[in-house]
Amino acid sequence: MRFGKTLHWLFLLLGVAVFTVSCVTTDTPVRRFEFQQPQMGVPFRIVLYAPDEVPARRAADAAFARIAALNSVLSDYDYDSELSQLSRTSGSGQMIKVSDDLWHVLKRSQDFAEQSGGAFDVTVGPAVNLWRKARREKKFPDESRLAAARLAVGYEKMKLEPNSRTVELVAPNMRLDLGGIGKGYAVDEAMKVLKQHGILRALVSGGGDLVVSQPPPGTKTWRIELPPLEENSAPSDFLYLKNKAMATSGDLFQYVQLDGNRYSHIVDPRTGIGLVDHSRVVVVADDAATADALSTAVSVLGIDAGLQLMEKRPEAATRISRKRMENIKTSETPNFRTWLVEP
Template structure:
């Protein structure tokens, strides 16, 4: 079981194809969070083999996309590239960067993976419970700008057109990893599965005898509170971006870990953004982008997308008052009180 936590439900379910499926749960820490896999398989051996392969795929992506390991492909590229120095990269890194750049263009930079230098300053600020030095922040902002990431997808190269740029894929990598893990499970014959990367959730076919997975949305005001809203979903993804656990309060102002790339400052309105999308990389990155755009602009942006399968719910708290804003598509899939037991 490669060090994974495994639990098996007592119940045995009959699948439409005639085989008996049991529920298995696995977890491993990856990408700085706990990844959980819930799947239905005909036996323990099949479940273990599929989960092991899925976690290996996540581990490989972690080694490629992380900015916490100096030897990751991402950070090696950042060190090696610069103006006039395109660097060849692997398929995974190119795929994630291509998606990120498309979203940056569409949101006019509300989503920007070049935010690395500023994100690094704010991580230190949260630990020290103080604001970043203003002069240092101004200096580091000169190293930021999605338009300076130049991709050549034919040659599979990346050129960072400003010196000393530092990319941070924290707002997109976990979603991609969840998608890839779910694909690996499918390749092993496991169709009924869910991969949860600490709120970035990729969903396959629903549990046996059910029409969907039941996903709870936690209330914004109560950290660790029980979900009060539920979604019934299958064969799609859902991701939530919020600052309930990562923020710093300085002189009475609450600064989120989510940074506006244009100002270099942490957001000061407490919010939680939940996005439902066809894939988890899209849901993950859109949740970050909508957080920066704000409720009205964010919902309008999602509603203008050609893909009508994407939906968003924004919960904010300002001056002690909670407010909900949702896209029209979210209203179609929302379920306030689900009768189906949690999965």
């Protein structure tokens, strides 16, 4: 499953930038283990602490297996995935029974769509597909195809029936794209598996999404380097996290230049057009699915409306950096600075 959000820059930074800080007390002797696998089209990485390699590898293998299983449910690239099969029923009038995982992700997606006024919308798939083609061919999407795609986009066109856990895609030619929440959900689920295997100190990252549990022994937090807005820029800051999640959304690598304009891989579901601001959004939340979805919504909404959305989510925090021409504007919610202070 290849989700259309930030792919590898956070992973690369995490390769050198996950540190431990602030010594406190000793703990049961454990060792640090690190595992990585390509999953969902991006590198997934697990750092965990365990007494020895056998339980460490067993837990990591189980976590990666959970991610792989979710890919067969949530992928819009896999023709046979549950999501793809659901998309192919669009316009048929059928109410389709879905699995617990798909139901949970779609239900949360609709909640975020309503909260954001459609800035986050998993029905955006038809427009996303056109912009994937545009990036490959370096050519603006055909206007008639964009117009047709817009008719198939809109979260109100996806009907959920809670009692039966069935879903109807009302309009023809709808295509669901979970790129703004699926990786976050997978990261959360992988962490749950690690905890079930007795691993209480761990970090799981996939693309631009990350979740941490308790910090390494003798430390107070995990220290996470924030990615820069520009590719060759120095790190901007560090976040100090435990039992938290973080997601980043931006167009550092995924964009296309057309007629002098920079179009992001992130598509505004309300217009069907790739975002034209060069941006980076960081969201800290209690779980990665929430951080993932909010980072996408804030990217689409922009600074002012994005901050207004985040005011409704006091348990979460964001920093938004946007560049127009040579002017960079950075804003953040007041509580974001909580995670910038080393304890």
